[in-house]
Amino acid sequence: MDPLTIAIPAAGVLGLIFAGWKASWVMKQDVGTDEMRDISEQIYTGAMAFLRAEYKVLAGFVGAVAILLAAANMSGEDQSPVIALSFVIGASASALAGYFGMRIATRANVRTTHAARTGLPAALDVAFAGGSVMGMCVVGLALIGLGGLFILYTGMYPDNLAKALNVLTGFSMGASSIALFARVGGGIYTKAADVGADLVGKVEAGLPEDDPRNPAVIADNVGDNVGDVAGMGADLFESYVGAIIGAMVLALGFNSSDTMGPVLLPMIIAAAGVLCSMAGTFVVKTKEGGNPQHALDAGAFGAAGVMAIATFVIARQLWPEGGATTASGQLVTAIDVGIATVVGLGVGIAVGLITSYYCSMDKGPVNSIADQSKTGSATNIIAGLGVGMQSTAAPILVIAVGVVAADAYAGLYGVAIAALGMLSTTGIQLAVDAYGPIADNAGGIAEMSHQPPEVRERTDKLDAVGNTTAAIGKGFAIGSAAMTALALFAAFRQQANVTAIDLTDPLVMAGIFVGGMLPFLFSSMAMAAVGEAAMEMIEEVRRQFREIEGLLEGTAKPDTAKCVEISTNAAIKRMMLPGGMAVVTPVVVGFALGPNALGGLLAGVTVCGVLMAIFMSNAGGAWDNAKKSFEGGGYTTSDGVLLLKGSEAHDAAVVGDTVGDPFKDTAGPSLNILVKLMSVVALVIAPLIAIGSFTPFLSF
Numbered sequence: 001m002d003p004l005t006i007a008i009p010a011a012g013v014l015g016l017i018f019a020g021w022k023a024s025w026v027m028k029q030d031v032g033t034d035e036m037r038d039i040s041e042q043i044y045t046g047a048m049a050f051l052r053a054e055y056k057v058l059a060g061f062v063g064a065v066a067i068l069l070a071a072a073n074m075s076g077e078d079q080s081p082v083i084a085l086s087f088v089i090g091a092s093a094s095a096l097a098g099y100f101g102m103r104i105a106t107r108a109n110v111r112t113t114h115a116a117r118t119g120l121p122a123a124l125d126v127a128f129a130g131g132s133v134m135g136m137c138v139v140g141l142a143l144i145g146l147g148g149l150f151i152l153y154t155g156m157y158p159d160n161l162a163k164a165l166n167v168l169t170g171f172s173m174g175a176s177s178i179a180l181f182a183r184v185g186g187g188i189y190t191k192a193a194d195v196g197a198d199l200v201g202k203v204e205a206g207l208p209e210d211d212p213r214n215p216a217v218i219a220d221n222v223g224d225n226v227g228d229v230a231g232m233g234a235d236l237f238e239s240y241v242g243a244i245i246g247a248m249v250l251a252l253g254f255n256s257s258d259t260m261g262p263v264l265l266p267m268i269i270a271a272a273g274v275l276c277s278m279a280g281t282f283v284v285k286t287k288e289g290g291n292p293q294h295a296l297d298a299g300a301f302g303a304a305g306v307m308a309i310a311t312f313v314i315a316r317q318l319w320p321e322g323g324a325t326t327a328s329g330q331l332v333t334a335i336d337v338g339i340a341t342v343v344g345l346g347v348g349i350a351v352g353l354i355t356s357y358y359c360s361m362d363k364g365p366v367n368s369i370a371d372q373s374k375t376g377s378a379t380n381i382i383a384g385l386g387v388g389m390q391s392t393a394a395p396i397l398v399i400a401v402g403v404v405a406a407d408a409y410a411g412l413y414g415v416a417i418a419a420l421g422m423l424s425t426t427g428i429q430l431a432v433d434a435y436g437p438i439a440d441n442a443g444g445i446a447e448m449s450h451q452p453p454e455v456r457e458r459t460d461k462l463d464a465v466g467n468t469t470a471a472i473g474k475g476f477a478i479g480s481a482a483m484t485a486l487a488l489f490a491a492f493r494q495q496a497n498v499t500a501i502d503l504t505d506p507l508v509m510a511g512i513f514v515g516g517m518l519p520f521l522f523s524s525m526a527m528a529a530v531g532e533a534a535m536e537m538i539e540e541v542r543r544q545f546r547e548i549e550g551l552l553e554g555t556a557k558p559d560t561a562k563c564v565e566i567s568t569n570a571a572i573k574r575m576m577l578p579g580g581m582a583v584v585t586p587v588v589v590g591f592a593l594g595p596n597a598l599g600g601l602l603a604g605v606t607v608c609g610v611l612m613a614i615f616m617s618n619a620g621g622a623w624d625n626a627k628k629s630f631e632g633g634g635y636t637t638s639d640g641v642l643l644l645k646g647s648e649a650h651d652a653a654v655v656g657d658t659v660g661d662p663f664k665d666t667a668g669p670s671l672n673i674l675v676k677l678m679s680v681v682a683l684v685i686a687p688l689i690a691i692g693s694f695t696p697f698l699s700f
Helices: 003-027 034-072 083-116 120-156 161-204 217-251 260-281 292-318 334-359 364-375 377-390 393-423 426-448 453-495 506-547 560-574 576-593 595-628 648-688
Strands: none
Touching (some): 034 161, 034 426, 034 648, 083 120, 083 161, 120 161, 120 260, 120 453, 161 217, 161 260, 161 648, 260 426, 334 393, 506 560, 576 595
């Protein structure tokens, strides 16, 4: 066993210790008044109830799939039923990361509100510390699981590294499965509550955001954590693990006397990223009246800069002296690997900045939607759709350039390493993203507990930055999904002995068409689920306004538990069909039509899935901030007309935001995982359907 392998789980343990320290510090902060404590407890209880219900259903799914995996891998030189153990551990690690992150996020929200009574710097400290628990739990558990299993399997199969890595791919499949259900279920939950709260509470009843009289407001605040803490955490956990495993499998394709160096390199880079992320968290500080965005950017970009330098040092130490040659004859040196990693970092930053431009207030795209709101909902929606479609161009070009550049330096291994480079500082990237819903909840608690105006102003400042970080986080997740999926696709080709995919082959073309269709079908299921759940929520909120005497006057309390129950039941019930489709489809295509057709399926779903994800996420983010443009001092149109909150233009923007909510928080983010999950399922079954060892069920 290489002594360096011990450093991998050790870095994971260090990440968890750091997360525990941050969690302990957050819990020591004051929760404020009894009213604040009561509101926070309702949010916490609702979030934990959802997780318990979701994990109870997923436990059965994980058990069933584990049995099938073990049975399918009972024989074969490079197969082992132990892959089921990897699957279960991967699923458990992803679920645990979501649980720990959600638990602290729902405790940090009220403490952020109380800290905002003191000042902006204190509030930022608490909110970001809460987010950092999610970030460090994700990378810590990923490295403990991957590193520990790698040590175990290389000990079990000392002369068969290919078998050890085949068995390890089950870890990625387990993580991907939990991620998909967490994203779909969380997205349905949060948007059912959000749509009900907005359409009835804000548009029909004229209540402000987070008004305590609105029965759906607690469910809405729970949903922020369910979707953007647990959901995003599972999403990036999956990308992080997928990029590492994809690169490790591709390392087997090098012609070198030292294969272990390229195999270990991705995990060592990830371990170094944990240290860089921890260092970056100490930079996130601001002053009273300062801009929290600058503080968050300093931490994230600072960690990425240090990571870029560290990568070259690591590659120099681990890469075979004189380089390694790919199967196509390309010589790859340590410098080439370092450059490919930096390419990935650059792509991640560029996609995030482009996303920020299309989704940020006071920028051209969002202003164009706000301008067109003055003529009604229809023109607002048309403008939002146009912005979303336009926003796909620049990120795709950046990703395409990144893929070509990484391949030019280090082949397909370079593409996988570029994906890992983008994700190497996931610890702090996810901390920045998870900060957003904590700040959003803090503002809601401030409103519901009737805090002084200056407290709400501070939480609103944190929340406005949180909206931008959430949009950037979604762009970052999509970019990493595209490159991770390509790395997994390349690993699948290698494991399935597919040397080339012929586009004139009818089976391949059929696979491409079916793959291209799947993101649309998947999105339709997610959107329909939100619509159906939202209808239940709307009827319930209307019923309470109608039947609870004194509710609108503020002399009676709403039945918030009923709204939480509606969102929970709707999410659990409706997440199974789209999630199951993503797992089953590549298995059916692979065994029925063979590896070439499966390759076509992956190509189709990757291209259409990434484009749809960018379009939906950016359109939704732009609609959201177009609505918020009216909610400060009003919005001044390009021709100088001031449109105030409560105007017909604001109502139109609320409708547009309601349409965009399931775009950006349900269907769009879930497509990232659909793309990656199908690729990792294909990688897991690749040895079973490899060309030369398997005859498709359907042969023509």
